[in-house]
Amino acid sequence: MKHRVLVGTRKGAWTIDSSNQRRDWRLQGPRHLGAVISHYVADPRREGYQLMSVGSGHLGPSIFVSMDHGENWVEATKPPAFSPAPVGEPRTVDHVFWLTPGHASEPDVWYAGTSPHGLFKSVDGGNHWDEVLGFNHHPDGFEWRGGDKDGTPDGPKLHSILVDPADKCHLLIGMSGGGIFESFDEGTNWEPLNKGVAMDFYPPKEDGSEYAFGHDPHCLVMHPEFSNRLYHQNHCGLYALDRAKGDRWSRIGDNLPREVGDIGFPIVVHPRDPETIWVFPMDGSGQWPRVCPQGKPAVYRSRDGGQTFERQCQGFPAEQAWWTVKRQCMAVDNDEQVGVYIGTANGELWASFDEGDTWQILARDLPQIYSVEVVTSP
Amino acid sequence: MIRVVLPSQLDDYTGGQRELALELPAPTDRGLVLADVIEELERRYRGVAFRVVDEQGGIRRHIAMFVGESMVRSLQAPVAADDRVQIVGALSGG
Numbered sequence: 001m002k003h004r005v006l007v008g009t010r011k012g013a014w015t016i017d018s019s020n021q022r023r024d025w026r027l028q029g030p031r032h033l034g035a036v037i038s039h040y041v042a043d044p045r046r047e048g049y050q051l052m053s054v055g056s057g058h059l060g061p062s063i064f065v066s067m068d069h070g071e072n073w074v075e076a077t078k079p080p081a082f083s084p085a086p087v088g089e090p091r092t093v094d095h096v097f098w099l100t101p102g103h104a105s106e107p108d109v110w111y112a113g114t115s116p117h118g119l120f121k122s123v124d125g126g127n128h129w130d131e132v133l134g135f136n137h138h139p140d141g142f143e144w145r146g147g148d149k150d151g152t153p154d155g156p157k158l159h160s161i162l163v164d165p166a167d168k169c170h171l172l173i174g175m176s177g178g179g180i181f182e183s184f185d186e187g188t189n190w191e192p193l194n195k196g197v198a199m200d201f202y203p204p205k206e207d208g209s210e211y212a213f214g215h216d217p218h219c220l221v222m223h224p225e226f227s228n229r230l231y232h233q234n235h236c237g238l239y240a241l242d243r244a245k246g247d248r249w250s251r252i253g254d255n256l257p258r259e260v261g262d263i264g265f266p267i268v269v270h271p272r273d274p275e276t277i278w279v280f281p282m283d284g285s286g287q288w289p290r291v292c293p294q295g296k297p298a299v300y301r302s303r304d305g306g307q308t309f310e311r312q313c314q315g316f317p318a319e320q321a322w323w324t325v326k327r328q329c330m331a332v333d334n335d336e337q338v339g340v341y342i343g344t345a346n347g348e349l350w351a352s353f354d355e356g357d358t359w360q361i362l363a364r365d366l367p368q369i370y371s372v373e374v375v376t377s378p
Numbered sequence: 379m380i381r382v383v384l385p386s387q388l389d390d391y392t393g394g395q396r397e398l399a400l401e402l403p404a405p406t407d408r409g410l411v412l413a414d415v416i417e418e419l420e421r422r423y424r425g426v427a428f429r430v431v432d433e434q435g436g437i438r439r440h441i442a443m444f445v446g447e448s449m450v451r452s453l454q455a456p457v458a459a460d461d462r463v464q465i466v467g468a469l470s471g472g
Contacts, residue, residue, distance in 0.1 A: 058387045058440045058467035059429035075425045081433035092432040 003333060004375045005341055006050070006070075007349060008037030011367035013052060015070060022339060022353050025362045031070065039328055041099045042375040045107045051126045053096040053112070061095045063112065065126045078128040080112050080120035082136065091148060093118060098328075100161040103168035113158030116148035117141075117175050119187065134188040135173070135181075144192075144213050145178040159327060160220035164227045172220060172230075179215035180232065196249040198236035218265045219327040221277075229274040231267055231306070233327075238262040238279060240306045252306025256281060260293050260300070266330035270338055270355075275305045278312075278332075278340055278356055280325045291322040299340065301356045312352070315359030323348075328371035335376065343369030380457060382415060383464040388430075391423040402459075412443060413453035415463050430465060442466040 005016040007029075014029030036055035043049035048069040055061050063080070064073040082091040093114045102109025102121075112120040112129060119132040135141070145156060157176045164170035169186040172193070179194045192213040199215050216235035223229040228244040231252075238253030253262020256279075263284025270276035278301050282290045292298070298313035324345035333339040340352045347366035352359045379399040384392055400418055404410045413435075420427035430441045437443055437451060444464040445455050457463060 056387065056429070058385075058438070060432060060438050062425070062429065077424075079428060081428070084434070090434040092434055092436065 001335065002377045003339070004042075004069075004377075005331075005349065005351075005362070006040040006042060006371070006373040006375065007343060007363070007366065007369060008040035008052070008328070008371035009347070009367040009369050010036055013037045013040050013070075014363070014366060016349065016362055022335075022351075027363050031073070032064070036095065037370060038095055038097050039099045039371045041101065041371075041373055043101050043107075045101060045104055047377070049125070051099050051110060053099055055095040061093050061114070063096055063099070063126055063129070076122075076127050076129065078130075080114055080118065080129040080131075082118060083131055088142060089148075091116065091118070094155050097157045098159045098161055100163060103163050104165065105168060111161045111163070111171075113161050113173065115155040115157045117145040117156050117158040117178060119158055119161070119173060121187070132187040134183070134185075135190055138190060144181070145175055146214075160217065160232075162220060162222045164222065165224060166227045170227075172222065174217040174220045174232070176218060176235070177214060177216040179213040180217050180220060181213075193241075193247060194249070195247055196251070197234055197239060198251070200236050219267050221267055221269050223269050223274040224271060226274040229269070229305075231269060231277055233264050233267040233279060235263070235284075238264070238267070238306070252302070255302075255307060256300060256309050257311075260298075261285065263290075264325075265290075265327040266325055266342070268330050268332045268340065271332060271334040273303075275303060276355075277302050277306065278330065280330060280342060282324065289322075290324050295320050295322050297321050297323055299342070299352075299356050299359075312356040312359075314357060315352075316350070326370060328373075329369050331372045331374045333374040333376050339374065341372050341374055343372040345369065380410075380415060380459065381462045382419070383462065385465055385467040387467040388423070388426055388465070391426040391429070404459075410457045410459070411453065412445060412450060412455045412457055412463065415457060416453060440468045442468045 003018045007014045012030035012033040016025050016027050018025045038053040040052045050066045052064045063076040066073045096112050097115045098113035100111045108125045110122045110126045119135040120129045122129045160174035162172040171183045181190045182193045183190045194215045197215050199211050218233045220232040230241045232239050237251045239249040240252045241249045256262045260281045264282045267279045283293045297316040298311050300309040302309045329343040331341045338355050340356050342350050345368045349363040350359050351362050382398050384396050
């Protein structure tokens with residue numbers, strides 16, 4: 001079995017390959033040196049097909065497509081762009097932050113999430129992109145997302161676009177900030193899905209009720225086989241939801257050690273076991289440094305849907321390691337013994353081939369890592 | 379002839395050509411403007427326009443455009459037939 005890790009960074013893209021059961025790895029690249037690669041994604045429906053979000057410190061945002069495992073790239077003819085707004089200020093896409101392949105039954109469909117918040121769809125494999133108007137022009141859209149200059153320090157981001165494997169019309173998205181929203185009609189109508197989620201950066205409502213939206217999900221995942229099982233890492237904690245049983249999230253992050261906390265960016269779920277997840281908690285205290293708590297990197301794994309967690313740090317530096325791991329920077333492969341991969345903001349790629357028990361470094365000295373994906377082939 | 383000077387950031391589109399001379403006839407109903415130059419660049423180098431001009435017709439934040447020695451912020455800036463037009467990747471980031 002062959003493995004390829006796709007690494008997007010602030011200054012280009014690299015791949016790291018293993019052809020001998022993950023024993024040896026070879027770094028190749030860069031591609032698009034100097035470009036900001038927010039997301040670099042392989043198509044699970046089509047061997048060798050890849051999409052890459054390509055931004056720049058100077059130039060406008062674009063998307064590139066490869067049909068030959070990343071050897072050659074062609075720019076989208078029509079990258080994501082906002083149409084003239086029906087109301088309010090004209091909007092412009094700053095960067096394409098997220099890419100998601102569509103449903104298995106629609107091999108040419110892709111979705112893109114942008115900064116500022118925008119949802120786009122391509123029906124021709126990523127060459128032409130159009131707005132999902134039900135979302136981008138929703139009459140409540142401004143109320144949901146706020147202004148385009150609000151939100152996270154480098155711009156509000158629409159991320160975690162999920163297409164339900166059991167129902168191509170069922171979509172979820174995360175807005176940071178804005179909250180999680182859900183559609184059951186392929187993007188025409190949307191409803192918030194944030195019950196039970198803390199929002200302690202807003203004043204409590206006087207009547208004691210919850211805010212319906214405005215939350216700050218950092219990363220949302222859906223189990224690929226049991227798609228009712230949802231998890232999400234939020235600015236205000238770590239949550240789980242069984243959508244078949246309701247619409248109220250429970251804060252499983254309360255089961256993490258208090259001194260570590262449950263703040264972070266990424267979360268991944270085991271490809272076959274919906275009870276197993278991995279998170280990388282970060283320091284959300286004081287000035288919100290968003291680095292390893294106490295400078296001691298550790299992944300936390302739960303085998304029981306978040307009721308208990310175990311610390312996994314063997315192989316990581318024991319102290320003075322102040323990493324940040326961004327939301328697209330944690331991935332799993334689908335080997336029998338699942339590999340877990342993380343990319344750090346200081347350009348290191350780490351991996352575990354025993355489901356998180358021990359860690360080793362695969363690459364260092366890369367630019368700041370923005371995304372990590374794993375492709376497995378026979 | 380309009381002399382157009384391009385930045386290194388566009389090398390992938392232009393094949394590394396940094397300078398070109400354009401003979402652009404003015405439209406019958408108005409004089410030449412910067413938008414006409416960008417349109418001609420797009421015709422020659424597909425995709426280049428969206429990288430320097432946003433979807434609302436604005437010059438991108440970290441791109442500067444000069445007509446002669448004047449930095450302009452609108453694509454409606456007049457361009458004379460013998461002007462020098464320069465596109466610059468403005469100082470940004472690190």
